[in-house]
Amino acid sequence: MPTIQIKGMRCGHCVASVTSALNAIDGISEVNISLEKNEASFNQSNEVPMDTIKKAIAAIGFEVID
Ligand SMILES: [Cu+2]
Numbered sequence: 001m002p003t004i005q006i007k008g009m010r011c012g013h014c015v016a017s018v019t020s021a022l023n024a025i026d027g028i029s030e031v032n033i034s035l036e037k038n039e040a041s042f043n044q045s046n047e048v049p050m051d052t053i054k055k056a057i058a059a060i061g062f063e064v065i066d
Helices: 012-023 050-059
Strands: 003-007 028-034 039-044 063-065
Touching: 012 028, 012 039, 012 050, 050 063
Parallel strands: none
Antiparallel strands: 003 039, 003 063, 028 039
């Protein structure tokens, strides 16, 4: 299960936004976010380019940390 670090999440609304943005990406499901750890983990049914994930997160005002 891939795990990524995301900068800028502060509350449940942020978590909900990031969760739905990730779930909207083709091939990603079962998104799970830890607000304390600033982490998102998810299932990948096919290889999703990291660039696609970064762009989807950036589009809603957050940042994937490398
Ligand atoms: Cu928030």
